[in-house]
Structure formats: C-alpha cells, structure tokens
Amino acid sequence: PEYFSVRMRAAEGKAHELGGKHISGGERLGNRLQLEVIATELLAKASNHSRGSADFIQLVVEKVPGEELQFIPPLDVSAIEVATVQEGHDKAKDQLAAAGVSERAIEHAFLILNHERNLRGAAIVNCETGERLDERGQKGVRVSRMDWTDCGHVADSVRVREALALATKVAQSPYTVAELCWSDDPDYVTGYVSSQQLGYVRISPLKRMGCESGGRVFFVHNDVDIDSYIDFLERKPVFIQG
Ligand code: PML
Structure with a gap:
C-alpha cells in the first residue's frame, strides 16, 4: 500500500x-x-x-516512498525513580557516560536543556567535543515520519508512546550514541536517556516542577555525516512494531 x-x-x-x-x-x-x-x-x-x-x-x-519504509521493535523501557532533581541529573549523566558520551558533551547538553527556552526540535551534539553540530538554533531538528503500527501497547500514555517511538527511531541510526530528553512542559518532570544499548531509561524527576526549559539532545559520533543524519531524522519513514 x-x-x-x-x-x-x-x-x-x-x-x-x-x-x-x-x-x-x-x-x-x-x-x-x-x-x-x-x-x-x-x-x-x-x-x-x-x-x-x-x-x-x-x-x-x-x-x-514505500520502499524506504522500515519496521523496527521499540527500545526496551526501564525506569529509575529518584528523590531529587540533582539525583536525577546524576543518574542521567552516569547513563550517558556509560554510553560513551564525554563529560564535556554532557555538560554542554545540560546547559542547552537548562537554558534554551522553547527549543522546538533537537540539538545535535558531538559526543566527544560537545560542539553543537546542527545550525538550527531554537528551531532545532524535528524528527518526523515515525509511528506505531498498532496503538503501541507497550506504553500507556500518549506522551510516553510518542517519545518512545521518537527515541527508537533516533537510536536506530549508527551515528547516534545516545539521547537526553526532558519536556519543556512545566507540569511534566520525567525525562529519559536512551540508546540502542541502554534502551529507553525513564528518570523521574529530571527537572523541577514549573520549569519551562527542556527539549532533546542527540549525541553523535565524531565521524557523523551531519547532512545525511539530519535527512534520516527528518525523512526516513519508520514504523515501530509494538
Ligand atoms: C517519559 O515519561 O517517558 C518521558 C517523556 C518525555 C516527553 C517529552 C515531551 O514530549 O514533552
């Protein structure tokens, strides 16, 4: 079809x-x-x-284009509950470091997510140098063309379902080392770290209630071809099979 x-x-x-x-x-x-x-x-x-x-x-x-359509299973989901936002940040940093992201790149990502207001898409950051590689500013890169084949029973809320589909598509690229996300919705404090190896690791809380800054950072390998990576994120159609 x-x-x-x-x-x-x-x-x-x-x-x-x-x-x-x-x-x-x-x-x-x-x-x-x-x-x-x-x-x-x-x-x-x-x-x-x-x-x-x-x-x-x-x-x-x-x-x-139908021939480009890919079907992939969702990342495994796990969850870490912590007592404070600081602890949440520490857990997220541990996970990112385990995935191979340098301390410098982690610090830059936290700076972006803490300070960038209304970052609509994602920032792409070099996992070694920490340099931001997309030139999209506040607009960021918007991941598109992914959906569940069914209603995505794996996750119960629409928000988590959508985030899991996005994270699964992003992790599918060999250029992706890991992703860090927390919402810019001031009422929603759960965020996640994800990668092909880590799976989708929900961490709560990852930000304080009432905070309006947030978004996504994709950490990529040093040898990334940024144009083809962005093309994959924006244009490759991917179905997640729940
Ligand atoms: C989760 O609960 O698993 C995290 C979802 C983050 C969603 C970000 C957003 O869409 O606002």
Whole structure:
C-alpha cells in the first residue's frame, strides 16, 4: 500500500515560522484510508492542549516512498525513580557516560536543556567535543515520519508512546550514541536517556516542577555525516512494531 506522513504543528500567537509559542506537534504515518482519521486525531491534539490555545495549526500530508519504509521493535523501557532533581541529573549523566558520551558533551547538553527556552526540535551534539553540530538554533531538528503500527501497547500514555517511538527511531541510526530528553512542559518532570544499548531509561524527576526549559539532545559520533543524519531524522519513514 501507499503510505503518507502526516505532521502537525500548533502555535499560539504569531503564526509565522519562528514567531509565536510552540504548543503542540505530532508525527504520524498511515495509508490512504487512514488519512482522515489521523488528520482528525492530530487536529484534536492541536486544539486540546494544556499549554495554550492554538492560533495557528499546520497539517502537512506527504506521500512517503514505500520502499524506504522500515519496521523496527521499540527500545526496551526501564525506569529509575529518584528523590531529587540533582539525583536525577546524576543518574542521567552516569547513563550517558556509560554510553560513551564525554563529560564535556554532557555538560554542554545540560546547559542547552537548562537554558534554551522553547527549543522546538533537537540539538545535535558531538559526543566527544560537545560542539553543537546542527545550525538550527531554537528551531532545532524535528524528527518526523515515525509511528506505531498498532496503538503501541507497550506504553500507556500518549506522551510516553510518542517519545518512545521518537527515541527508537533516533537510536536506530549508527551515528547516534545516545539521547537526553526532558519536556519543556512545566507540569511534566520525567525525562529519559536512551540508546540502542541502554534502551529507553525513564528518570523521574529530571527537572523541577514549573520549569519551562527542556527539549532533546542527540549525541553523535565524531565521524557523523551531519547532512545525511539530519535527512534520516527528518525523512526516513519508520514504523515501530509494538
Ligand atoms: C515531551 O514530549 O514533552 C517529552 C516527553 C518525555 C517523556 C518521558 C517519559 O515519561 O517517558
């Protein structure tokens, strides 16, 4: 069958590219018969968001080349509960170091996630030097074209399901060493570290309640071909088979 990528972005305030506050996004894949349902679900997601009310909703539907479609199993999920945010950070740093990320790169990533307001996509960071390699600024790189083949029973909340699908796709690239994420949603304090070897390691809390900074950092090997890596993240269609 033919497959389509459907992606949604919703913003409050000024509608154009970088103006306005990003409030919601969504990435789905489906065949022609599923398009109406998917579009409706994404519109509902855009308009029922706790972070604000959308003044601008963009829905993009694009056919994806069927021969590029890949089916992969989700990363294994584990969870670490800690008493304080500091402990959460320490656990995340231990996991990243175990994955092969240098101390310098870890510190830079924490700096980015602690200070970058409204980083919409991900920052790509060299796992040795800590240098940020994408030139996307606040926009970051948006991972697209991934979805579950079924409803993704592995994870119970939509948020975790979406994050797990994204992390699974990102970990699939041989350039990826690890990922660090915590939400920019001020009411959500669980974050994760993930990689092909570590799996998807949820850590709670990884930030303090009320904090609006967050996002994703992808740590990559020194020899990364950045253009083909970004192309993979944005364009390679991947189905996660739950
Ligand atoms: C986000 O979408 O806001 C980030 C989600 C992180 C999910 C972490 C988890 O609970 O597993």
